[in-house]
Amino acid sequence: MKNNLIIIKVGGGILNDNRLFKIFLENFSKIKETKILIHGGGIIASNYMTRLGIPPKLINGRRITDEKTLDVVIMSYAGLINKKIISVLQKFKCKSLGLSGVDCNLIRAKRREVKEIDFGFVGDIQEINTDFIEELIKLNITPVICSLSHDGNGQILNTNADTIASKIAVDLSKKYDVTLKYCLETDGVLTDKYNPKSLKKTINFKEYKVLVKQNIITDGMIPKIENCFIAMKKGVKNIFIGNHNIIKNENDCTKLTIE
Protein backbone atom coordinates (compact mmCIF):
# COMPACT_ATOMS: atom_id res chain seq x y z
CA MET A 1 0.00 0.00 0.00
CA LYS A 2 1.21 3.47 -0.82
CA ASN A 3 1.32 6.31 1.73
CA ASN A 4 -0.85 9.38 1.23
CA LEU A 5 0.64 12.61 -0.01
CA ILE A 6 -1.27 15.90 -0.15
CA ILE A 7 -0.05 18.50 -2.62
CA ILE A 8 -1.62 21.95 -2.39
CA LYS A 9 -1.24 24.76 -4.90
CA VAL A 10 -2.24 28.09 -3.36
CA GLY A 11 -3.30 30.98 -5.57
CA GLY A 12 -2.31 34.63 -5.51
CA GLY A 13 -5.65 35.83 -4.13
CA ILE A 14 -4.98 33.99 -0.86
CA LEU A 15 -1.31 34.99 -0.69
CA ASN A 16 -2.29 38.63 -1.14
CA ASP A 17 -4.92 38.72 1.65
CA ASN A 18 -3.32 38.89 5.12
CA ARG A 19 -6.29 37.34 6.92
CA LEU A 20 -6.84 34.46 4.47
CA PHE A 21 -3.08 33.89 4.29
CA LYS A 22 -2.88 33.12 8.01
CA ILE A 23 -6.07 31.02 8.13
CA PHE A 24 -4.87 29.05 5.12
CA LEU A 25 -1.42 28.38 6.59
CA GLU A 26 -2.81 27.43 10.00
CA ASN A 27 -5.10 24.89 8.32
CA PHE A 28 -2.24 23.68 6.12
CA SER A 29 0.00 23.15 9.16
CA LYS A 30 -2.69 20.92 10.71
CA ILE A 31 -2.67 18.41 7.84
CA LYS A 32 -1.35 15.21 9.40
CA GLU A 33 -0.36 13.45 6.18
CA THR A 34 2.84 14.15 4.28
CA LYS A 35 2.31 17.43 2.46
CA ILE A 36 3.82 19.81 -0.06
CA LEU A 37 2.84 23.43 -0.72
CA ILE A 38 3.33 25.09 -4.10
CA HIS A 39 2.93 28.80 -4.81
CA GLY A 40 3.62 31.56 -7.30
CA GLY A 41 2.85 35.18 -6.46
CA GLY A 42 2.13 37.03 -9.68
CA ILE A 43 0.06 39.79 -8.07
CA ILE A 44 2.80 40.70 -5.60
CA ALA A 45 5.48 40.58 -8.34
CA SER A 46 3.34 42.83 -10.57
CA ASN A 47 2.90 45.34 -7.72
CA TYR A 48 6.66 45.58 -7.19
CA MET A 49 7.26 45.79 -10.95
CA THR A 50 4.89 48.76 -11.19
CA ARG A 51 6.64 50.46 -8.26
CA LEU A 52 10.02 49.86 -9.96
CA GLY A 53 8.77 51.28 -13.24
CA ILE A 54 8.79 47.93 -15.06
CA PRO A 55 5.44 47.51 -16.88
CA PRO A 56 4.05 43.96 -16.31
CA LYS A 57 3.28 42.23 -19.62
CA LEU A 58 0.88 39.28 -19.73
CA ILE A 59 -0.46 37.33 -22.72
CA ASN A 60 -3.35 34.92 -22.00
CA GLY A 61 -2.49 35.13 -18.32
CA ARG A 62 1.13 34.12 -18.94
CA ARG A 63 3.85 36.57 -18.00
CA ILE A 64 6.40 37.79 -20.53
CA THR A 65 9.58 37.56 -18.47
CA ASP A 66 12.42 39.81 -19.59
CA GLU A 67 15.60 40.09 -17.49
CA LYS A 68 14.34 42.85 -15.17
CA THR A 69 10.99 41.10 -14.73
CA LEU A 70 12.77 37.86 -13.87
CA ASP A 71 14.73 39.55 -11.07
CA VAL A 72 11.51 40.89 -9.51
CA VAL A 73 9.82 37.50 -9.94
CA ILE A 74 12.74 35.76 -8.18
CA MET A 75 12.69 38.36 -5.38
CA SER A 76 8.92 38.07 -4.89
CA TYR A 77 8.46 34.30 -5.20
CA ALA A 78 11.62 32.84 -3.64
CA GLY A 79 12.18 35.79 -1.30
CA LEU A 80 9.22 37.67 0.12
CA ILE A 81 6.36 35.20 -0.34
CA ASN A 82 8.25 31.97 0.27
CA LYS A 83 9.96 33.15 3.45
CA LYS A 84 6.78 34.76 4.84
CA ILE A 85 4.98 31.43 4.33
CA ILE A 86 7.80 29.58 6.11
CA SER A 87 7.91 32.00 9.04
CA VAL A 88 4.16 31.54 9.63
CA LEU A 89 4.36 27.75 9.23
CA GLN A 90 7.25 27.61 11.72
CA LYS A 91 5.04 29.50 14.18
CA PHE A 92 2.49 26.68 13.77
CA LYS A 93 5.29 24.14 14.42
CA CYS A 94 5.34 22.88 10.84
CA LYS A 95 8.97 21.92 10.01
CA SER A 96 8.94 23.57 6.60
CA LEU A 97 11.64 24.38 4.08
CA GLY A 98 11.29 27.01 1.36
CA LEU A 99 12.51 25.92 -2.04
CA SER A 100 12.75 27.09 -5.61
CA GLY A 101 13.21 24.73 -8.53
CA VAL A 102 16.85 25.83 -8.57
CA ASP A 103 17.69 24.42 -5.12
CA CYS A 104 19.28 20.96 -5.32
CA ASN A 105 18.26 20.88 -8.98
CA LEU A 106 14.62 20.39 -7.93
CA ILE A 107 13.06 21.47 -11.25
CA ARG A 108 15.13 21.42 -14.42
CA ALA A 109 13.50 23.15 -17.36
CA LYS A 110 14.18 24.27 -20.90
CA ARG A 111 13.75 27.87 -21.91
CA ARG A 112 10.62 28.08 -24.05
CA GLU A 113 11.39 28.37 -27.75
CA VAL A 114 10.29 31.54 -29.50
CA LYS A 115 7.34 30.86 -31.85
CA GLU A 116 4.67 33.53 -32.24
CA ILE A 117 5.45 34.96 -28.82
CA ASP A 118 8.80 35.40 -27.07
CA PHE A 119 7.95 34.62 -23.44
CA GLY A 120 11.51 35.50 -22.36
CA PHE A 121 12.96 33.65 -19.38
CA VAL A 122 10.12 31.14 -19.09
CA GLY A 123 10.86 27.48 -18.61
CA ASP A 124 9.02 24.32 -19.63
CA ILE A 125 9.66 21.55 -17.13
CA GLN A 126 11.94 18.72 -18.17
CA GLU A 127 12.57 16.87 -14.92
CA ILE A 128 11.56 16.94 -11.26
CA ASN A 129 14.19 15.75 -8.76
CA THR A 130 11.81 13.46 -6.86
CA ASP A 131 14.76 11.81 -5.03
CA PHE A 132 15.42 15.13 -3.30
CA ILE A 133 11.74 15.54 -2.36
CA GLU A 134 11.77 12.03 -0.89
CA GLU A 135 14.94 12.78 1.10
CA LEU A 136 13.14 15.75 2.65
CA ILE A 137 9.98 13.76 3.34
CA LYS A 138 12.08 11.15 5.17
CA LEU A 139 13.36 13.95 7.41
CA ASN A 140 9.74 15.00 8.15
CA ILE A 141 10.34 18.24 6.29
CA THR A 142 7.42 19.93 4.49
CA PRO A 143 8.65 21.39 1.18
CA VAL A 144 7.22 24.78 0.19
CA ILE A 145 8.07 25.25 -3.47
CA CYS A 146 7.86 28.51 -5.43
CA SER A 147 7.35 28.56 -9.18
CA LEU A 148 10.90 28.97 -10.44
CA SER A 149 12.97 26.43 -12.35
CA HIS A 150 16.45 26.49 -13.90
CA ASP A 151 18.16 25.24 -17.03
CA GLY A 152 21.14 23.62 -15.25
CA ASN A 153 23.44 26.10 -16.93
CA GLY A 154 23.10 29.02 -14.53
CA GLN A 155 19.83 30.45 -15.83
CA ILE A 156 16.79 30.77 -13.55
CA LEU A 157 13.45 30.46 -15.37
CA ASN A 158 9.91 31.53 -14.50
CA THR A 159 7.53 28.55 -14.61
CA ASN A 160 3.77 28.26 -14.13
CA ALA A 161 2.91 27.13 -10.60
CA ASP A 162 -0.15 25.09 -11.69
CA THR A 163 2.03 23.12 -14.09
CA ILE A 164 4.68 22.53 -11.40
CA ALA A 165 2.00 21.26 -8.99
CA SER A 166 0.57 18.92 -11.60
CA LYS A 167 3.99 17.60 -12.71
CA ILE A 168 5.16 16.96 -9.13
CA ALA A 169 1.84 15.24 -8.37
CA VAL A 170 2.18 12.96 -11.40
CA ASP A 171 5.82 12.08 -10.73
CA LEU A 172 5.22 11.32 -7.04
CA SER A 173 2.16 9.19 -7.87
CA LYS A 174 4.52 6.30 -8.58
CA LYS A 175 5.35 6.11 -4.88
CA TYR A 176 2.41 7.81 -3.14
CA ASP A 177 -1.37 8.03 -3.32
CA VAL A 178 -1.45 11.68 -4.29
CA THR A 179 -4.28 14.11 -3.61
CA LEU A 180 -3.83 17.41 -5.43
CA LYS A 181 -5.79 20.48 -4.30
CA TYR A 182 -5.95 23.82 -6.09
CA CYS A 183 -6.90 26.64 -3.69
CA LEU A 184 -8.37 29.58 -5.55
CA GLU A 185 -10.46 32.65 -4.79
CA THR A 186 -13.59 30.88 -6.11
CA ASP A 187 -15.39 27.94 -4.53
CA GLY A 188 -14.69 25.60 -7.46
CA VAL A 189 -16.52 25.17 -10.79
CA LEU A 190 -19.75 27.20 -10.79
CA THR A 191 -22.33 26.80 -13.57
CA ASP A 192 -23.47 30.37 -12.76
CA LYS A 193 -20.52 32.44 -11.64
CA TYR A 194 -22.75 34.87 -9.70
CA ASN A 195 -24.41 32.09 -7.71
CA PRO A 196 -22.27 30.13 -5.21
CA LYS A 197 -25.09 27.58 -4.94
CA SER A 198 -24.42 26.54 -8.54
CA LEU A 199 -21.19 24.83 -7.43
CA LYS A 200 -20.60 21.55 -9.24
CA LYS A 201 -19.47 19.06 -6.57
CA THR A 202 -18.06 16.73 -9.19
CA ILE A 203 -17.04 17.18 -12.79
CA ASN A 204 -15.88 14.65 -15.38
CA PHE A 205 -14.12 15.31 -18.68
CA LYS A 206 -17.31 15.25 -20.77
CA GLU A 207 -19.08 17.72 -18.48
CA TYR A 208 -15.98 19.92 -18.53
CA LYS A 209 -15.96 19.99 -22.32
CA VAL A 210 -19.64 20.98 -22.40
CA LEU A 211 -19.06 23.81 -19.91
CA VAL A 212 -16.17 25.11 -22.02
CA LYS A 213 -18.40 25.07 -25.11
CA GLN A 214 -21.10 26.94 -23.18
CA ASN A 215 -18.51 29.57 -22.17
CA ILE A 216 -19.06 28.76 -18.50
CA ILE A 217 -15.52 27.55 -17.93
CA THR A 218 -13.29 30.25 -19.48
CA ASP A 219 -9.82 31.84 -19.53
CA GLY A 220 -7.26 30.55 -17.04
CA MET A 221 -9.60 27.85 -15.74
CA ILE A 222 -9.40 25.98 -19.07
CA PRO A 223 -5.68 25.02 -18.97
CA LYS A 224 -5.93 24.52 -15.20
CA ILE A 225 -8.73 21.92 -15.48
CA GLU A 226 -7.38 20.42 -18.71
CA ASN A 227 -4.07 19.80 -16.88
CA CYS A 228 -5.93 18.21 -13.98
CA PHE A 229 -7.59 15.61 -16.21
CA ILE A 230 -4.23 14.78 -17.78
CA ALA A 231 -2.71 14.42 -14.30
CA MET A 232 -5.49 12.04 -13.26
CA LYS A 233 -4.89 9.90 -16.33
CA LYS A 234 -1.23 9.79 -15.34
CA GLY A 235 -1.97 8.45 -11.87
CA VAL A 236 -2.89 11.29 -9.51
CA LYS A 237 -5.59 9.77 -7.31
CA ASN A 238 -7.73 12.75 -6.27
CA ILE A 239 -7.96 16.30 -7.53
CA PHE A 240 -10.04 19.06 -5.95
CA ILE A 241 -10.55 22.69 -6.95
CA GLY A 242 -11.95 25.13 -4.41
CA ASN A 243 -11.40 28.03 -2.02
CA HIS A 244 -9.12 28.17 1.03
CA ASN A 245 -11.51 25.91 3.00
CA ILE A 246 -10.60 23.03 0.68
CA ILE A 247 -7.89 21.93 3.11
CA LYS A 248 -10.33 21.14 5.89
CA ASN A 249 -13.47 20.39 3.93
CA GLU A 250 -13.60 18.43 0.69
CA ASN A 251 -17.39 18.71 0.35
CA ASP A 252 -17.77 22.35 -0.65
CA CYS A 253 -15.53 22.31 -3.66
CA THR A 254 -15.29 20.60 -7.05
CA LYS A 255 -13.89 17.07 -7.25
CA LEU A 256 -12.67 15.91 -10.63
CA THR A 257 -13.77 12.43 -11.62
CA ILE A 258 -12.57 10.11 -14.37
CA GLU A 259 -16.10 8.96 -15.36
Added chain:
Amino acid sequence: MKNNLIIIKVGGGILNDNRLFKIFLENFSKIKETKILIHGGGIIASNYMTRLGIPPKLINGRRITDEKTLDVVIMSYAGLINKKIISVLQKFKCKSLGLSGVDCNLIRAKRREVKEIDFGFVGDIQEINTDFIEELIKLNITPVICSLSHDGNGQILNTNADTIASKIAVDLSKKYDVTLKYCLETDGVLTDKYNPKSLKKTINFKEYKVLVKQNIITDGMIPKIENCFIAMKKGVKNIFIGNHNIIKNENDCTKLTIE
Protein backbone atom coordinates in the same frame (compact mmCIF):
# COMPACT_ATOMS: atom_id res chain seq x y z
CA MET B 1 39.23 12.62 14.72
CA LYS B 2 36.82 15.26 13.53
CA ASN B 3 36.04 15.88 9.86
CA ASN B 4 36.94 19.19 8.27
CA LEU B 5 34.28 21.81 7.60
CA ILE B 6 34.92 24.99 5.63
CA ILE B 7 32.59 27.92 6.29
CA ILE B 8 32.89 30.89 3.97
CA LYS B 9 31.28 34.28 4.44
CA VAL B 10 31.21 36.23 1.19
CA GLY B 11 30.93 40.02 1.21
CA GLY B 12 28.73 42.34 -0.83
CA GLY B 13 31.59 43.61 -2.98
CA ILE B 14 31.99 40.15 -4.53
CA LEU B 15 28.23 39.51 -4.83
CA ASN B 16 27.84 42.81 -6.66
CA ASP B 17 30.55 42.19 -9.27
CA ASN B 18 29.40 39.80 -12.01
CA ARG B 19 32.92 38.66 -12.92
CA LEU B 20 34.15 38.11 -9.35
CA PHE B 21 30.83 36.47 -8.45
CA LYS B 22 31.33 33.71 -11.01
CA ILE B 23 35.05 33.18 -10.28
CA PHE B 24 34.27 33.03 -6.57
CA LEU B 25 31.47 30.48 -6.99
CA GLU B 26 33.48 28.32 -9.38
CA ASN B 27 36.30 28.18 -6.83
CA PHE B 28 33.81 27.54 -4.04
CA SER B 29 32.26 24.64 -5.94
CA LYS B 30 35.71 23.04 -6.23
CA ILE B 31 36.25 22.79 -2.47
CA LYS B 32 36.30 19.06 -1.77
CA GLU B 33 35.62 19.23 1.98
CA THR B 34 32.18 19.72 3.47
CA LYS B 35 31.35 23.39 3.05
CA ILE B 36 28.82 26.09 3.90
CA LEU B 37 28.42 29.50 2.27
CA ILE B 38 26.99 32.49 4.13
CA HIS B 39 26.00 35.79 2.55
CA GLY B 40 24.10 39.02 3.07
CA GLY B 41 23.64 41.49 0.24
CA GLY B 42 23.31 44.97 1.72
CA ILE B 43 24.50 46.82 -1.38
CA ILE B 44 21.89 45.15 -3.61
CA ALA B 45 19.12 45.68 -1.03
CA SER B 46 20.08 49.36 -0.74
CA ASN B 47 19.95 49.77 -4.54
CA TYR B 48 16.42 48.33 -4.68
CA MET B 49 15.35 50.44 -1.68
CA THR B 50 16.50 53.59 -3.44
CA ARG B 51 14.61 52.58 -6.60
CA LEU B 52 11.49 51.93 -4.49
CA GLY B 53 11.79 55.29 -2.77
CA ILE B 54 12.72 53.85 0.63
CA PRO B 55 15.78 55.72 1.95
CA PRO B 56 18.37 53.26 3.37
CA LYS B 57 19.30 54.11 6.97
CA LEU B 58 22.54 52.81 8.47
CA ILE B 59 24.13 53.54 11.85
CA ASN B 60 27.75 52.33 12.32
CA GLY B 61 27.30 50.07 9.31
CA ARG B 62 24.21 48.43 10.82
CA ARG B 63 20.93 48.76 8.95
CA ILE B 64 17.84 50.25 10.60
CA THR B 65 15.21 47.78 9.41
CA ASP B 66 11.64 49.09 9.35
CA GLU B 67 8.83 47.02 7.83
CA LYS B 68 9.30 48.20 4.23
CA THR B 69 13.08 47.81 4.50
CA LEU B 70 12.64 44.29 5.86
CA ASP B 71 10.57 43.27 2.84
CA VAL B 72 13.27 44.48 0.44
CA VAL B 73 15.97 42.80 2.53
CA ILE B 74 14.05 39.49 2.42
CA MET B 75 13.53 39.84 -1.35
CA SER B 76 17.18 40.66 -2.01
CA TYR B 77 18.89 38.20 0.34
CA ALA B 78 16.63 35.11 0.26
CA GLY B 79 15.34 35.77 -3.26
CA LEU B 80 17.60 37.39 -5.82
CA ILE B 81 21.07 36.83 -4.36
CA ASN B 82 20.50 33.40 -2.81
CA LYS B 83 18.86 31.88 -5.89
CA LYS B 84 21.41 33.39 -8.28
CA ILE B 85 24.18 31.83 -6.18
CA ILE B 86 22.42 28.46 -6.25
CA SER B 87 21.80 28.53 -9.99
CA VAL B 88 25.51 29.18 -10.64
CA LEU B 89 26.60 26.50 -8.12
CA GLN B 90 24.24 23.99 -9.75
CA LYS B 91 25.92 24.74 -13.07
CA PHE B 92 29.22 23.77 -11.42
CA LYS B 93 27.57 20.54 -10.19
CA CYS B 94 27.55 21.62 -6.54
CA LYS B 95 24.42 20.13 -4.92
CA SER B 96 23.50 23.31 -3.08
CA LEU B 97 20.43 24.41 -1.18
CA GLY B 98 19.52 28.03 -0.52
CA LEU B 99 18.38 28.74 3.02
CA SER B 100 17.35 31.57 5.27
CA GLY B 101 17.39 31.30 9.04
CA VAL B 102 13.62 30.88 8.87
CA ASP B 103 13.73 27.57 6.96
CA CYS B 104 13.44 24.57 9.28
CA ASN B 105 13.99 26.95 12.19
CA LEU B 106 17.67 27.24 11.20
CA ILE B 107 18.36 30.48 13.10
CA ARG B 108 16.11 31.52 15.95
CA ALA B 109 16.67 35.07 17.18
CA LYS B 110 15.27 37.69 19.49
CA ARG B 111 14.30 41.09 18.20
CA ARG B 112 16.89 43.55 19.48
CA GLU B 113 15.66 45.62 22.42
CA VAL B 114 15.38 49.33 21.89
CA LYS B 115 18.09 51.18 23.85
CA GLU B 116 19.62 54.34 22.35
CA ILE B 117 18.77 53.18 18.84
CA ASP B 118 15.70 51.34 17.55
CA PHE B 119 17.17 48.99 14.96
CA GLY B 120 13.67 47.81 13.97
CA PHE B 121 13.31 44.22 12.77
CA VAL B 122 16.86 43.17 13.64
CA GLY B 123 17.49 39.90 15.43
CA ASP B 124 20.19 38.78 17.85
CA ILE B 125 20.84 35.06 17.46
CA GLN B 126 19.58 32.76 20.18
CA GLU B 127 20.00 29.31 18.67
CA ILE B 128 21.34 27.63 15.53
CA ASN B 129 19.58 24.41 14.46
CA THR B 130 22.81 22.46 13.97
CA ASP B 131 20.84 19.16 13.75
CA PHE B 132 19.28 20.42 10.51
CA ILE B 133 22.67 21.45 9.10
CA GLU B 134 24.03 17.99 9.91
CA GLU B 135 21.04 16.32 8.22
CA LEU B 136 21.86 18.29 5.06
CA ILE B 137 25.57 17.50 5.27
CA LYS B 138 24.73 13.77 5.52
CA LEU B 139 22.81 14.15 2.24
CA ASN B 140 25.91 15.77 0.64
CA ILE B 141 24.01 19.03 0.36
CA THR B 142 25.94 22.32 0.55
CA PRO B 143 23.91 24.87 2.53
CA VAL B 144 23.96 28.46 1.25
CA ILE B 145 22.59 30.61 4.06
CA CYS B 146 21.43 34.21 3.78
CA SER B 147 21.46 36.57 6.74
CA LEU B 148 17.86 36.36 7.94
CA SER B 149 16.60 34.84 11.17
CA HIS B 150 13.18 34.55 12.78
CA ASP B 151 11.65 34.82 16.25
CA GLY B 152 9.65 31.56 16.06
CA ASN B 153 6.45 33.58 16.26
CA GLY B 154 6.03 34.48 12.60
CA GLN B 155 8.43 37.42 12.47
CA ILE B 156 11.41 37.42 10.10
CA LEU B 157 14.42 39.39 11.38
CA ASN B 158 17.44 40.92 9.67
CA THR B 159 20.68 39.59 11.17
CA ASN B 160 24.31 40.42 10.53
CA ALA B 161 25.93 37.85 8.19
CA ASP B 162 29.36 38.01 9.90
CA THR B 163 27.73 37.17 13.22
CA ILE B 164 25.79 34.27 11.68
CA ALA B 165 28.99 32.89 10.13
CA SER B 166 30.85 33.12 13.42
CA LYS B 167 27.98 31.58 15.48
CA ILE B 168 27.52 28.67 13.06
CA ALA B 169 31.30 28.12 13.03
CA VAL B 170 31.43 28.02 16.83
CA ASP B 171 28.43 25.71 17.21
CA LEU B 172 29.67 23.25 14.58
CA SER B 173 33.17 23.20 16.11
CA LYS B 174 31.89 20.65 18.62
CA LYS B 175 31.62 18.10 15.80
CA TYR B 176 33.96 19.40 13.08
CA ASP B 177 37.37 20.97 12.68
CA VAL B 178 36.06 24.27 11.37
CA THR B 179 37.92 26.68 9.12
CA LEU B 180 36.17 30.02 8.77
CA LYS B 181 37.05 32.34 5.89
CA TYR B 182 35.84 35.90 5.41
CA CYS B 183 36.01 36.96 1.75
CA LEU B 184 36.14 40.74 1.43
CA GLU B 185 37.09 43.28 -1.18
CA THR B 186 40.46 43.84 0.53
CA ASP B 187 43.34 41.38 0.73
CA GLY B 188 43.17 41.07 4.52
CA VAL B 189 44.65 43.26 7.26
CA LEU B 190 46.98 45.86 5.75
CA THR B 191 49.20 48.07 7.92
CA ASP B 192 49.09 50.66 5.11
CA LYS B 193 45.75 50.54 3.35
CA TYR B 194 47.21 52.01 0.15
CA ASN B 195 49.93 49.37 -0.09
CA PRO B 196 48.91 45.74 -0.76
CA LYS B 197 52.46 44.69 0.14
CA SER B 198 51.79 45.74 3.75
CA LEU B 199 49.52 42.71 4.20
CA LYS B 200 49.90 41.09 7.60
CA LYS B 201 50.01 37.33 6.98
CA THR B 202 49.20 36.59 10.62
CA ILE B 203 47.71 38.63 13.41
CA ASN B 204 47.21 37.83 17.09
CA PHE B 205 44.95 39.58 19.58
CA LYS B 206 47.72 41.84 20.94
CA GLU B 207 48.77 42.98 17.48
CA TYR B 208 45.11 43.57 16.61
CA LYS B 209 44.63 45.80 19.67
CA VAL B 210 47.73 47.82 18.75
CA LEU B 211 46.48 48.33 15.17
CA VAL B 212 43.09 49.50 16.46
CA LYS B 213 44.83 52.00 18.76
CA GLN B 214 46.94 53.22 15.80
CA ASN B 215 43.73 53.72 13.78
CA ILE B 216 44.95 51.20 11.19
CA ILE B 217 42.10 48.76 11.81
CA THR B 218 38.92 50.87 11.79
CA ASP B 219 35.12 50.89 11.33
CA GLY B 220 33.46 47.61 10.32
CA MET B 221 36.73 45.67 10.53
CA ILE B 222 36.83 46.12 14.33
CA PRO B 223 33.69 44.06 15.22
CA LYS B 224 34.54 41.60 12.42
CA ILE B 225 38.01 40.81 13.80
CA GLU B 226 36.91 41.07 17.45
CA ASN B 227 34.24 38.41 16.69
CA CYS B 228 36.85 36.22 15.03
CA PHE B 229 39.05 36.14 18.13
CA ILE B 230 36.03 35.24 20.27
CA ALA B 231 35.13 32.46 17.79
CA MET B 232 38.68 31.06 18.00
CA LYS B 233 38.53 31.01 21.79
CA LYS B 234 35.26 29.08 21.47
CA GLY B 235 36.79 26.36 19.33
CA VAL B 236 36.95 27.45 15.67
CA LYS B 237 40.23 26.01 14.47
CA ASN B 238 41.33 28.38 11.68
CA ILE B 239 40.15 31.83 10.64
CA PHE B 240 41.31 33.69 7.54
CA ILE B 241 40.41 37.15 6.23
CA GLY B 242 41.15 38.01 2.61
CA ASN B 243 39.90 38.61 -0.92
CA HIS B 244 38.06 36.18 -3.22
CA ASN B 245 41.30 34.20 -3.80
CA ILE B 246 41.20 33.08 -0.18
CA ILE B 247 39.35 29.93 -1.21
CA LYS B 248 42.21 28.61 -3.32
CA ASN B 249 45.15 30.26 -1.64
CA GLU B 250 45.59 30.69 2.10
CA ASN B 251 48.99 32.40 1.77
CA ASP B 252 47.98 35.82 0.47
CA CYS B 253 45.55 36.73 3.21
CA THR B 254 45.53 37.29 6.97
CA LYS B 255 45.44 34.30 9.30
CA LEU B 256 44.33 34.94 12.85
CA THR B 257 46.45 33.30 15.52
CA ILE B 258 45.85 32.75 19.21
CA GLU B 259 49.42 33.64 20.26
